[in-house]
Amino acid sequence: MPKINGNEIRPGNVLEHNGGLWAAVKVDHVKPGKGGAFAQCELRNLRNGSKLNERFRSADKVEKVRLEQRDMQFLFEADGQLTFMDAETFDQVTVDAELLGERRAFLQDGMTIVVEFYENEALNATLPQKVTCRIAETEPVVKGQTAANSFKPAILDNGIKVQVPPFVGQDEDIIVNTETMEYSERA
Template sequence: MATTNDLRNGLVLNLEGQLWQVVEFQHVKPGKGPAFVRTKIKNVLSGKTVDRTFNAGLKVDTATVDRRDMQYLYKDGNDYVFMDVKSYDQIYVPGDTVGDAARFLLENQDVIVAFHDETVLFVELPAAVVLTVSHTEPGLQGDRSNAGTKPATLETGAEIQVPLFLNTGDRVKVDTRSGSYISRVTD
């Protein structure tokens, strides 16, 4: 048990028999009336996001979530195979559970896999990953009709918008939360 004053991003709550992860929270103290906490929570299993308001100091039930360091090995049909870096146990995680994280998964990449009662809840990637551009059209100088960006396909198959100066074979840093280009990586 915790109170709404203890809420933080990433905390998993057990509300009405379902697991919800706190995405955003904001403590609000209006000039009139009691304080409250405005949250955006995401259903861990379905991915549905809802806004919910709690009274300040209200007790909420937190879920025990075990976060384990794992390494992505390979894709097997619709499942993704991960290996625990400490015990070397391998687990199969359905593609629906991996979700959007699959767009930026490379073999042998370290990730965090969250468990609740030995059930995989979600896969958490690092905030940014470095990937190689596998295909992009050459950028033309003076072509600014689309704010100086062009589509590029990464080695994982994900498509993102990159600046015009990037070419096929360049390495880029990508934000895994938003799927946006951060910078070019030079070795």
């Protein structure tokens, strides 16, 4: 694995540190008036989810880990475990549903997502950036309501609450950004 200097750490990097695999969530580069520069990093453990704040000086060497990314198809959920299948080899992998957190509601049957592996251990899963959802409940469309930035609450078929423009009605399909969990456009 390649070693990088402490000042080369970026958000999203996966590091091997203190015998565990850590993802850099936030990185602040600090140059105090007295002393050497350092990177203040908020790290999240990929195996158990614990967090750690660590300082790395520019002279410190850390091991950067490359995760293998595979496209996998969602099959089903059982007992808090999500089962995915590799489309090429048909191998099935089971991961903890907590891995997706609140974005779990956007997972649909047959959806292809990216699962990241380290030595055949599934560590992370990423949903597509945009997902099509149906509006289950919202206020009726009001004709003539054309205020620029007015939004109304809506509940999607998966139970997530989002703000939608006033022209969007019930039982319409919309596209939702899974990263920000906000309305993107009509489907």
